[in-house]
Amino acid sequence: MDQKYIRNFSIIAHIDHGKSTLADRILEATKTVQSRDMVSQILDDLDLERERGITIKLNAVALTYDADDGNSYRFHLIDTPGHVDFTYEVSRSLAACEGAVLVVDASQGVEAQTLANVYLAIDNNLEVIPVINKIDLPNAMVDYVKQEIEHDIGLDTSNAPLISAKTGINIHEVLESIVKYIPAPSGDPKAPLQALIFDSYYDSYRGVIAAIRIKNGTLKVGDNIRFMSNGNSYLVTELGIRSPKEINKQSLGCGEVGWLAASIKSVKDVRVGDTITTTDNPCKQPLPGYKQLLPMVYCGLYPTDNGRYNDLRDALEKLQLNDASLVFEAETSQALGFGFRCGFLGLLHMDVVQERLEREYNLDLIATAPSVIYEVKLTNGKTLRIDNPALVPASQYVDKISEPFVSAKIMSPAEYIGPIMELCQKKRGIYKDIIYLDEKRVMVVYELPLSEIVFDFFDRLKSCTKGYASLDYELIEYRSSSLQRMDVLINGEVVDALASIVHSDFAYQRGSNITRRLKELIPSQLFEIPVQAAIGGRVIARTNIKAYRKNVLAKCYGGDISRKKKLLEKQKEGKKRMKYVGEVEIPQEAFMALLSMGEEIK
Amino acid sequence: MSTKGTVQKMIKGLYVHIPFCNSICGYCDFARCRYSSSLADKYLMHLEKELSEIKQDSFYTVYIGGGTPTSLNEKQLERLLEMLSRFKAEKEYTIEINPESFNREKALLIKKYGVNRVSIGIQSFNESLLAHMGRKHNSKDVDNTFRYLDEAGIKNRSIDLIFGFQTQSLANVITDLQKAVRLNVTHISIYDLEIYPNTIFGIKRYEKLDDETCFIMYQSIVEYLNLHGYRQYETSNFAFGRYQSQHNRLYWKYEDYKGVGLSASSKIRNIRTDNTKNFVDYLNDRYVAKTIRLSDEELIFEAIMMNLRMNEGIDIKEFDKRFNCNLLEKHHLAIEKNIAKGLLEVKSGFLKTTNKGIFVLNDILVDFMN
Numbered sequence: 001m002d003q004k005y006i007r008n009f010s011i012i013a014h015i016d017h018g019k020s021t022l023a024d025r026i027l028e029a030t031k032t033v034q035s036r037d038m039v040s041q042i043l044d045d046l047d048l049e050r051e052r053g054i055t056i057k058l059n060a061v062a063l064t065y066d067a068d069d070g071n072s073y074r075f076h077l078i079d080t081p082g083h084v085d086f087t088y089e090v091s092r093s094l095a096a097c098e099g100a101v102l103v104v105d106a107s108q109g110v111e112a113q114t115l116a117n118v119y120l121a122i123d124n125n126l127e128v129i130p131v132i133n134k135i136d137l138p139n140a141m142v143d144y145v146k147q148e149i150e151h152d153i154g155l156d157t158s159n160a161p162l163i164s165a166k167t168g169i170n171i172h173e174v175l176e177s178i179v180k181y182i183p184a185p186s187g188d189p190k191a192p193l194q195a196l197i198f199d200s201y202y203d204s205y206r207g208v209i210a211a212i213r214i215k216n217g218t219l220k221v222g223d224n225i226r227f228m229s230n231g232n233s234y235l236v237t238e239l240g241i242r243s244p245k246e247i248n249k250q251s252l253g254c255g256e257v258g259w260l261a262a263s264i265k266s267v268k269d270v271r272v273g274d275t276i277t278t279t280d281n282p283c284k285q286p287l288p289g290y291k292q293l294l295p296m297v298y299c300g301l302y303p304t305d306n307g308r309y310n311d312l313r314d315a316l317e318k319l320q321l322n323d324a325s326l327v328f329e330a331e332t333s334q335a336l337g338f339g340f341r342c343g344f345l346g347l348l349h350m351d352v353v354q355e356r357l358e359r360e361y362n363l364d365l366i367a368t369a370p371s372v373i374y375e376v377k378l379t380n381g382k383t384l385r386i387d388n389p390a391l392v393p394a395s396q397y398v399d400k401i402s403e404p405f406v407s408a409k410i411m412s413p414a415e416y417i418g419p420i421m422e423l424c425q426k427k428r429g430i431y432k433d434i435i436y437l438d439e440k441r442v443m444v445v446y447e448l449p450l451s452e453i454v455f456d457f458f459d460r461l462k463s464c465t466k467g468y469a470s471l472d473y474e475l476i477e478y479r480s481s482s483l484q485r486m487d488v489l490i491n492g493e494v495v496d497a498l499a500s501i502v503h504s505d506f507a508y509q510r511g512s513n514i515t516r517r518l519k520e521l522i523p524s525q526l527f528e529i530p531v532q533a534a535i536g537g538r539v540i541a542r543t544n545i546k547a548y549r550k551n552v553l554a555k556c557y558g559g560d561i562s563r564k565k566k567l568l569e570k571q572k573e574g575k576k577r578m579k580y581v582g583e584v585e586i587p588q589e590a591f592m593a594l595l596s597m598g599e600e601i602k
Numbered sequence: 603m604s605t606k607g608t609v610q611k612m613i614k615g616l617y618v619h620i621p622f623c624n625s626i627c628g629y630c631d632f633a634r635c636r637y638s639s640s641l642a643d644k645y646l647m648h649l650e651k652e653l654s655e656i657k658q659d660s661f662y663t664v665y666i667g668g669g670t671p672t673s674l675n676e677k678q679l680e681r682l683l684e685m686l687s688r689f690k691a692e693k694e695y696t697i698e699i700n701p702e703s704f705n706r707e708k709a710l711l712i713k714k715y716g717v718n719r720v721s722i723g724i725q726s727f728n729e730s731l732l733a734h735m736g737r738k739h740n741s742k743d744v745d746n747t748f749r750y751l752d753e754a755g756i757k758n759r760s761i762d763l764i765f766g767f768q769t770q771s772l773a774n775v776i777t778d779l780q781k782a783v784r785l786n787v788t789h790i791s792i793y794d795l796e797i798y799p800n801t802i803f804g805i806k807r808y809e810k811l812d813d814e815t816c817f818i819m820y821q822s823i824v825e826y827l828n829l830h831g832y833r834q835y836e837t838s839n840f841a842f843g844r845y846q847s848q849h850n851r852l853y854w855k856y857e858d859y860k861g862v863g864l865s866a867s868s869k870i871r872n873i874r875t876d877n878t879k880n881f882v883d884y885l886n887d888r889y890v891a892k893t894i895r896l897s898d899e900e901l902i903f904e905a906i907m908m909n910l911r912m913n914e915g916i917d918i919k920e921f922d923k924r925f926n927c928n929l930l931e932k933h934h935l936a937i938e939k940n941i942a943k944g945l946l947e948v949k950s951g952f953l954k955t956t957n958k959g960i961f962v963l964n965d966i967l968v969d970f971m972n
Contacts (some may be wrong), residue, residue: 524813526943526958548817552963554793554838556911558617558853559867561904562876562894568907572968 003255005185008213010094010126012113012118013103018133021165022103022174023077024209027244030063032073035401047559060096060199060211060257062241065468075178076196076222076241076429080117087292087472092118092273095289096213099182099413102155103165106140110148115411116470118153129177130155136164152440185255192283193217193225195276200267202321208237208264212276213257220251224279225262227285230341233263233279235478261421266381267324275295293325294585295343296404296475297350297454298387298499300331300368301357302339304576304588307362309338315361316340319353326353331388335368335497335581336469336591341388344370347454365574368497369594372450375402375478390496392485395536401483401501404450407432408474412437414442416527417466427452428481430501447476450499453574455594486511486540488518489532491584500594502535511541517593520585524549529584613640613870614688615852616661618653619863619877620671620682621645622705628736628808631762633865633879637673637825644863644885646678649737650685652862652889663849664691670955672703676726679708683715694848696760701743709750711883719758721791723849726763726774727781729828734769736802748785758789758845766795766818768812775819788845791840794821817961826864837911854912855938859914862889872896899972902927915954929953936969949957 944960
């Protein structure tokens with residue numbers, strides 16, 4: 001394939017602005033997929049993704065397009081995930097492209113989340129083609145949205161295709177723009193091999209399949225390759241592209257995007273952002289931008305039915321095959337029994353893993369509130385790294401506790417600077433900078449404890465900026481803080497799964513908030529239940545759950561029996577998700593109560 | 603109850619459903635539709651057909667419910683009573699009546715055909731509350747209803763009340779009870795409002811009073827009515843003296859009954875039959891929507907579920923004989939657990955809920971499920 005006929009690009013869009021629909025139309029228009037075979041939105045191949053409207057797994061599809069200039073082009077459409085947890089993966093997929101199609105909904109305009117990815121694309125020197133979608137909607141505001149794109153992002157919209165991905169209007173223009181404006185790949189086919197890994201997944205027959213972009217050189221089946229980050233070497237057994245079904249190739253040329261198999265056993269060995277070269281003629285430098293991703297957020301996952309502990313382990317092992325950033329190890333909780341402490345890239349990643357476990361492996365889970373890793377220096381000089389607040393030793397043995405701080409970059413329209421700063425201040429943030437990206441957009445930079453971000457920062461940020469702000473963060477260092485373990489006692493018993501680490505300035509407030517939340521979440525029992533928060537054995541907050549409870553069907557006559565029996569069956573199902581602490585039944589939500597403490601900050 | 607020599611009276615109760623109403627209440631999830639005279643004529647025609655298939659001609663109890671049976675006009679009501687006149691109601695013959703559609707003629711009609719008990723859909727005596735729940739009658743209709751019943755000489759009167767509406771206070775509820783007591787009704791059914799998805803309230807996401815308030819109301823209701831001679835004999839039912847609902851007792855005793863009409867259910871031995879809820883099907887004489895053969899386990903569970911609703915509970919000996927089992931042994935885990943929690947007790951041969959257990963019957967029943 002001659003390099004000059006290759007176009008590598010991604011589609012960037014806000015959720016619901018029509019990314020997947022446009023991808024579908026492009027596949028149809030290039031006859032890659034017959035419309036009758038199309039499951040709508042082919043690129044999102046997991047149900048879960050479709051339901052949540054987000055794309056988690058990366059994927060690349062090769063298309064052939066016969067352009068108006070009479071030439072036949074090879075397009076590689078590279079899909080990107082769209083959430084802060086996966087920023088790094090997004091940046092690597094973008095690094096595999098020369099251009100991006102930015103889809104903006106004509107009725108909604110530019111949204112904050114889009115901006116973050118647009119900037120990421122611009123950082124990666126991509127040519128960005130704006131496309132205005134949903135022009136067929138009655139409330140489309142094409143001129144306004146064009147102006148917004150020019151003003152807020154600084155892209156020229158004079159040639160922007162005006163399309164409706166849903167009805168297929170002007171898809172042809174999009175394809176022509178891709179040919180015209182996105183540059184062909186520029187690498188040197190004669191140079192030593194440099195291939196960028198931008199995704200990987202596990203195949204039970206062939207081992208790990210890596211999605212790669214050849215930046216320089218050529219790769220052939222039978223080549224001996226080396227991963228530059230860890231020095232591991234493999235023999236390439238298969239190469240190919242997807243269209244969207246796999247098509248095997250003998251080689252991948254400079255500028256091409258495809259996949260490789262090399263009998264690699266674990267996704268852990270195939271790191272996104274790593275560079276592949278050949279052992280015979282290695283390149284001197286890896287491609288820039290490689291980072292090793294570490295889990296930032298931990299939580300305990302427990303089967304509601306303790307008998308399913310082994311099923312949970314099997315399921316986690318299977319998920320890990322395809323998800324190198326998921327880590328887990330066994331732990332036990334007095335309240336919850338046997339389970340696993342799991343590490344995730346961020347909160348969304350945690351959510352997705354939990355949902356997949358429940359849906360694909362049919363497990364009922366109880367998840368504890370997420371935590372970061374604390375460094376606990378003991379009075380005897382030893383230092384422990386602790387990812388479970390319940391394991392922090394009693395205060396008399398603790399010299400100091402350090403917690404991870406991140407550098408947080410919040411991008412937002414300028415009018416929300418005030419509320420953002422107020423929020424960061426309340427979350428123990430340290431002001432660093434405000435950068436005006438242009439007259440309307442700012443980037444607010446703060447150093448924040450990661451634990452505060454894990455707590456409820458993102459929700460609050462969204463609500464105080466009407467959803468316009470986006471957040472990106474990276475770990476900077478551990479800093480010691482005035483932190484203490486707060487225990488929760490229900491009916492006099494410490495519930496280890498409800499322990500948390502709190503800053504002493506917030507201890508009383510958090511204590512009273514959690515007890516109040518638990519009072520709302522734990523159903524009344526037949527006896528009064530005290531709910532207490534305590535630090536170092538000292539009770540700092542208390543509420544009582546009153547002993548009233550009514551749970552009986554008001555009416556049950558001859559015609560009602562079947563239906564009422566179903567209600568009881570449902571209650572029985574719900575009961576499976578309860579855990580007993582002593583005699584008290586505690587529902588799943590209670591274990592997440594630490595997270596959603598309502599109106600804590602006014 | 604001896605069966606020798608005579609034609610076996612297998613089925614004890616007969617239920618007849620009239621699905622029409624003059625207006626639809628916000629909380630109602632029964633099979634019902636707005637009354638139309640021509641539709642009602644057709645319905646009665648097909649109801650007659652369904653009734654003609656019943657071989658047995660004598661029941662302990664006959665019950666005409668709805669919907670609103672009195673939404674039928676006098677002619678239609680007479681036709682209904684006429685077609686039912688071939689069935690003998692040995693102990694009790696009840697009809698549900700609603701104040702807004704009741705009158706002197708209808709009172710005399712039901713008396714003439716031997717109805718000896720009425721169940722009146724009062725719901726509340728408070729007019730603003732009635733409007734809130736979407737009822738169309740007022741207190742004058744109620745007064746009139748009682749006068750017509752007096753004139754017709756029907757003395758066995760039950761009323762339905764509801765509590766749990768947003769605008770209701772405990773004082774409102776007690777005022778309703780006072781009024782009922784003063785009217786000397788023989789029986790009171792009082793229901794804690796339940797919001798079902800396919801009702802007007804369900805669709806509007808109506809929020810009822812909070813659980814704690816309803817619980818206090820319920821306790822106060824039980825106390826107040828007991829004090830005035832109305833003994834609670836089932837979760838939501840109170841009888842003055844001996845005036846329990848004989849027909850409804852059949853359900854709670856898990857006896858056999860036959861239901862006819864739209865959406866009616868029957869249970870005859872181990873077969874439950876659910877009639878269609880679809881008018882078109884019904885008017886094409888496709889009465890039955892579903893027939894379920896109940897396993898022994900299901901029969902036992904359903905019997906427990908229904909029996910425990912009654913304050914008297916389960917007659918253990920009778921139960922063991924009927925289902926050829928040993929209840930206390932079979933469910934010893936559930937029973938012991940709930941006795942230990944103070945929710946169940948075994949007393950003079952009966953397994954029953956305690957004063958505490960009666961409020962949490964669902965929790966108890968879940969323990970009896972497999």
